[in-house]
Amino acid sequence: MQFKSMVVSNVELSPGYFRMRMTAPLDLLGALPGQFLMLKVSDAIDPLLRRPFGFFDVGTFSAEYAGGGTQCYCEILYKVVGKGTRKLAALHHGDLLDLLAPLGKGFDPGPGCEEKLLVGGGVGLAPLYYLAKVLVARGDKVRLFAGGRNRDDILCITEFERLGVESYVSTDDGTLGESGLVTQVLERHLRASGMRIFACGPTPMLKAVAVMAKKHAVPCQVSMEAYMACGVGACLGCVMKGANHSEETPDYRCVCKDGPVFDSFELQWS
Amino acid sequence: MQFKSMVVSNVELSPGYFRMRMTAPLDLLGALPGQFLMLKVSDAIDPLLRRPFGFFDVGTFSAEYAGGGTQCYCEILYKVVGKGTRKLAALHHGDLLDLLAPLGKGFDPGPGCEEKLLVGGGVGLAPLYYLAKVLVARGDKVRLFAGGRNRDDILCITEFERLGVESYVSTDDGTLGESGLVTQVLERHLRASGMRIFACGPTPMLKAVAVMAKKHAVPCQVSMEAYMACGVGACLGCVMKGANHSEETPDYRCVCKDGPVFDSFELQWS
Amino acid sequence: MQKPDMTVEVAGIKMRNPVMTASGTFGYGAEFADYLNLESIGAMITKGLSLKPKAGNPTPRIVETPGGMLNAIGLQNVGVDAFIAQKLPYLAKVDTPVIVNVYGNTLEEYGEVAARLDGLGGVAGIEVNISCPNVKQGGIVFGTDPQAAAEVVRLVRKSTSKPLIVKLSPNVTDVVSMARACADAGADALSLINTLTGMAIDLDRRRPILANVTGGLSGPAIKPVALRMVWQVAKSVQLPIIGIGGIMNGRDALEFMLAGASAVEVGTASFLDPSAAQTIAREMEQYLIDNGIASVASLIGALEV
Amino acid sequence: MQKPDMTVEVAGIKMRNPVMTASGTFGYGAEFADYLNLESIGAMITKGLSLKPKAGNPTPRIVETPGGMLNAIGLQNVGVDAFIAQKLPYLAKVDTPVIVNVYGNTLEEYGEVAARLDGLGGVAGIEVNISCPNVKQGGIVFGTDPQAAAEVVRLVRKSTSKPLIVKLSPNVTDVVSMARACADAGADALSLINTLTGMAIDLDRRRPILANVTGGLSGPAIKPVALRMVWQVAKSVQLPIIGIGGIMNGRDALEFMLAGASAVEVGTASFLDPSAAQTIAREMEQYLIDNGIASVASLIGALEV
Numbered sequence A, B: 001m002q003f004k005s006m007v008v009s010n011v012e013l014s015p016g017y018f019r020m021r022m023t024a025p026l027d028l029l030g031a032l033p034g035q036f037l038m039l040k041v042s043d044a045i046d047p048l049l050r051r052p053f054g055f056f057d058v059g060t061f062s063a064e065y066a067g068g069g070t071q072c073y074c075e076i077l078y079k080v081v082g083k084g085t086r087k088l089a090a091l092h093h094g095d096l097l098d099l100l101a102p103l104g105k106g107f108d109p110g111p112g113c114e115e116k117l118l119v120g121g122g123v124g125l126a127p128l129y130y131l132a133k134v135l136v137a138r139g140d141k142v143r144l145f146a147g148g149r150n151r152d153d154i155l156c157i158t159e160f161e162r163l164g165v166e167s168y169v170s171t172d173d174g175t176l177g178e179s180g181l182v183t184q185v186l187e188r189h190l191r192a193s194g195m196r197i198f199a200c201g202p203t204p205m206l207k208a209v210a211v212m213a214k215k216h217a218v219p220c221q222v223s224m225e226a227y228m229a230c231g232v233g234a235c236l237g238c239v240m241k242g243a244n245h246s247e248e249t250p251d252y253r254c255v256c257k258d259g260p261v262f263d264s265f266e267l268q269w270s
Numbered sequence C, D: 001m002q003k004p005d006m007t008v009e010v011a012g013i014k015m016r017n018p019v020m021t022a023s024g025t026f027g028y029g030a031e032f033a034d035y036l037n038l039e040s041i042g043a044m045i046t047k048g049l050s051l052k053p054k055a056g057n058p059t060p061r062i063v064e065t066p067g068g069m070l071n072a073i074g075l076q077n078v079g080v081d082a083f084i085a086q087k088l089p090y091l092a093k094v095d096t097p098v099i100v101n102v103y104g105n106t107l108e109e110y111g112e113v114a115a116r117l118d119g120l121g122g123v124a125g126i127e128v129n130i131s132c133p134n135v136k137q138g139g140i141v142f143g144t145d146p147q148a149a150a151e152v153v154r155l156v157r158k159s160t161s162k163p164l165i166v167k168l169s170p171n172v173t174d175v176v177s178m179a180r181a182c183a184d185a186g187a188d189a190l191s192l193i194n195t196l197t198g199m200a201i202d203l204d205r206r207r208p209i210l211a212n213v214t215g216g217l218s219g220p221a222i223k224p225v226a227l228r229m230v231w232q233v234a235k236s237v238q239l240p241i242i243g244i245g246g247i248m249n250g251r252d253a254l255e256f257m258l259a260g261a262s263a264v265e266v267g268t269a270s271f272l273d274p275s276a277a278q279t280i281a282r283e284m285e286q287y288l289i290d291n292g293i294a295s296v297a298s299l300i301g302a303l304e305v
């Protein structure tokens, strides 16, 4: 869908990290965790391209300004890194945005009997929160492994805990939770069956998780990032190498259309 | 000077016409009527170039938000015509702008004994208001001839009248004041000596005024507009032909540096 | 007032309005079906097609620049056979002309791809890309040397009876001589411009941002260059011209028509707004209505210089 | 940390930092004295100078475009004699190298203008503009044909002992062959790029906006093209390069240095902010401090490809 959305709120959670709520048509309630949206930050040419963000949450609220009617919303959790996100951070209630959503393929939650291990860090936690919400609602057992360089990379843990998700935090410098890599903490919980990993975060972290998942033969889905222009599979700007890619037998996947969530075994990690 | 300025207020006077007050350093009190400022509407690349505007007013006020201290301001009166002015119209109290001011050469008020005839229309009235204010403060006799296609082009007449300026309004369609051209009304008041004309408005109007001033041998100054890039006489983008210009003996004047106010006899009007 | 006549005809291809989608920016059409009515635009041009499937360049392949973007996709495509088997059937059902953009690594390949498409229902015409800056093997020569370009065009002309559009590169000293060479070699129409070759650098990593180092610049930034070239070529060559480059709205499109274009292609704009092509056609029509202009074709080359 | 070494030397001209002001965008220097410290920048390049005073083109001469601007000033200038009499004395008092940009309507004029400036105190070097797109008489040929360019450079070389910079046009198929021709003919350094030829149209009036119809595109929009050309030339030619095109801030300037430029020229940015050249030099220094880089010269050509 393409729709005009109104900013409901846009709050700085911790320095440089913002949570923004936008209005959406009711159809967006069908959006899957892991799918994403693309928004046009400016109607001028700067910045030119849309910016992609995962869903941090999708739901409904009673919109006071709309006379208490039920209004669908979506939320993103974003980090200010460049000119687009800088402009986003300056938006206020009432500002309008143009959205494409939902885009791409989301997480496959798998059977309910499995234990769901969510692994992420920084803004990688954003789509995992929406995933956790959906999994918890289904009654699944969910654990969160949140890692980062330091405490600033660990966001919204209380939100996860409020859902009843058990959280394991680790930081490289030990400023929050255990000191060390998130994969070390994750590995202690891994068993060969009845588990499924969902990971989102910086590519090196995803790679480490993918390698570990392979070693322990645990199914693992990763949510990837790539520079995007169109978001709909048309420009071929956002591709990644599939597991069997070679110069002779090319196997590129579009992050925007075939992903952003991939089975970690499908991708080439070298 | 180049300085950062804060928007104090930005009010729509009539549909599409705005009056904006901005803070300025005290030195700006030296700005002459007819001089102008250039402001950067956006810190991004769109719009890229600065936009030029005449001074509608320059003065001081007691700034409540600055603890009642005396603050210098400048004001512009502008019409929304394109993307730069559209962006300007969206500014609020507290927004920041980058200004170059004062630029160019202002009106030469001439001796006090003369009668001052101000001729303008639309936003051309803007610099004339500041001129009227200065002339009235000197004790000069000032008359305003405001013309336009219809009533929407006649702005701020009450402001002029509040200064004690006698105003003669004419519109092409007769929706305000006399029906007809401003030059017809002006001509009725012209005498060969003891008068000085100051005109600002669309080029055809200025040309008509210049021709009439010549016919009656009345000194006449006109404030011109031109596309500008630098505003300081460096790019040579804003030139006009001087009276003696020819291909062989070129005589170009910079509107930004040699103008925007010119003696009407100096320019080529063909 | 009556609705204005928005139809145009280019190289025998009749279009309901002058707005076509530019190759490489509209996938194979289906990607955009959710966002606009494919039967509301003038024509669709598909992603550049080569004889064999092509992997394209390593990533990153795109980067934003001031008022534009660079791409170095490297012509990743499914190859002509897969296109015919998998993509064309969908496109053929849409009541809008489909123009297939083709590319060859060698002179011969150009001829072969064109030959495979000849006689196929659902293919309204062929746009020959002699101007892709992002592939190494000779692409540059075909697009920048009039003789080489003429050779490609002659061969493709022999290989197909379809309407033949040749797409020109802006990375040349003299676009008019390229245009003349293609016209003389048998092109039915010319489209221009393809992207300007550019580069972006990651200062902190001290590396080019694109894996391919250089890429093609598109978007609003290039519009003045595109307008100039369209105007130059339209003045000098007696073929219909399709204008391309930074078209974002109806006014931009109409400016290209004044400069001499019979139709336009919309590229980067479809990334900013997937319904751009339809919106632009609508804005053009509205401009005609607002200004009492009866037919869009009357604006072609109507610039007063 | 110690202050980094910002000095560079180009064609024997020693500069306190790599930021020069581009010809035609900084007048004759004095226009900017109120807005920045002329002794804080690397060098000043003056408006293109011809033998006789030149009226330039009719107006409008400038127009804004997406992320850039077109200009068709047409080299309005006071002529070399008036420059020496009226402008140079002021400039000579400023402790910053002054480079004089020169232009000839004919081959001979190039030689004569250069000869008049030879031996003059206060002139640190000459930048030969073989690339102005806005004048009719042959300007295009000198800037787009390697032989013609080489002829100009040889003649100017003979006419002056000053450091000789040749400014290249981007409106060519192969900028490297232009660069080589100028290098072989005796240039001490190359500066690039001049403006890209473009056009803008007033849809409602159905007329070109510029009286000259076409003009030169400058500003952020052209930066990717400029970076690419600087990189191509720096790889292939053994002369110092001065990078120009859309430089708006210190990061932009440093990107050009990574691509191979020994110094940069700031053009359009001075219109947006008359203190731009000084600000950019300061931002470059700050980047070096923040990243512990001891000398700006160490970044020249440091791009890892």
Ligand SMILES: Cc1cc2nc3c(=O)[nH]c(=O)nc-3n(C[C@H](O)[C@H](O)[C@H](O)COP(=O)(O)OP(=O)(O)OC[C@H]3O[C@@H](n4cnc5c(N)ncnc54)[C@H](O)[C@@H]3O)c2cc1C
Residues within 6 Å of the ligand: A036, A047, A049, A050, A051, A052, A053, A054, A055, A076, A077, A078, A079, A080, A081, A082, A083, A084, A085, A086, A123, A126, A127, A224, A225, A226, A227, A228, A260, C063, C064
């Ligand atoms: C599927 C997907 C989901 C994402 N979800 C989130 C999220 O939930 N929260 C969040 O903070 N960020 C998320 N990102 C990253 C986010 O898109 C970038 O941080 C953002 O585009 C940066 O824009 P900018 O203008 O501030 O930065 P700039 O560096 O100025 O952007 C320049 C260009 O690079 C692109 N770009 C820069 N960084 C990235 C990146 N990491 N990934 C993709 N493109 C990039 C921009 O889109 C733009 O085209 C996601 C990215 C993808 C692909």
Ligand SMILES: Cc1cc2nc3c(=O)[nH]c(=O)nc-3n(C[C@H](O)[C@H](O)[C@H](O)COP(=O)(O)OP(=O)(O)OC[C@H]3O[C@@H](n4cnc5c(N)ncnc54)[C@H](O)[C@@H]3O)c2cc1C
Residues within 6 Å of the ligand: B036, B047, B049, B050, B051, B052, B053, B054, B055, B076, B077, B078, B079, B080, B081, B082, B083, B084, B085, B086, B123, B126, B127, B224, B225, B226, B227, B228, B260, D063, D064
């Ligand atoms: C010395 C001077 C004083 C002026 N004073 C006033 C004033 O007091 N009030 C007011 O409303 N307007 C004034 N103008 C005109 C004002 O500068 C333009 O209306 C404004 O720049 C339009 O910008 P835009 O982005 O909205 O329009 P766009 O059409 O989008 O602008 C595109 C480009 O054209 C230039 N441009 C467009 N119209 C004009 C114009 N009439 N004159 C000069 N450049 C133009 C813009 O500066 C910009 O570079 C003055 C112009 C000059 C030269």
Ligand SMILES: Cc1cc2nc3c(=O)[nH]c(=O)nc-3n(C[C@H](O)[C@H](O)[C@H](O)COP(=O)(O)O)c2cc1C
Residues within 6 Å of the ligand: A235, A237, C022, C023, C024, C025, C047, C048, C049, C071, C073, C075, C101, C129, C132, C167, C193, C194, C195, C217, C218, C219, C220, C222, C244, C245, C246, C247, C265, C266, C267, C268, C269
């Ligand atoms: C991502 C991308 C891919 C492109 N692929 C092709 C292609 O395969 N064949 C081709 O002829 N042109 C290709 N182009 C060029 C466009 O068709 C068009 O000529 C160019 O982008 C300029 O138009 P625009 O400014 O409207 O985008 C591509 C452009 C982009 C941005």
Ligand SMILES: Cc1cc2nc3c(=O)[nH]c(=O)nc-3n(C[C@H](O)[C@H](O)[C@H](O)COP(=O)(O)O)c2cc1C
Residues within 6 Å of the ligand: B235, B237, D022, D023, D024, D025, D047, D048, D049, D071, D073, D075, D101, D129, D132, D167, D193, D194, D195, D217, D218, D219, D220, D222, D244, D245, D246, D247, D265, D266, D267, D268, D269
């Ligand atoms: C208004 C204007 C006038 C110019 N005049 C000259 C000139 O006289 N000689 C010259 O060599 N280049 C001239 N140029 C080109 C600039 O020096 C520079 O090469 C070009 O603008 C690209 O740099 P930028 O993008 O930083 O502006 C002019 C550019 C502009 C915008």
Ligand code: FES
Residues within 6 Å of the ligand: A227, A228, A229, A230, A231, A232, A233, A234, A235, A236, A237, A238, A239, A254, A255, A256, A257
């Ligand atoms: S962003 Fe265009 S194909 Fe993925």
Ligand code: FES
Residues within 6 Å of the ligand: B227, B228, B229, B230, B231, B232, B233, B234, B235, B236, B237, B238, B239, B254, B255, B256, B257
């Ligand atoms: S605006 Fe640059 S010289 Fe007047």
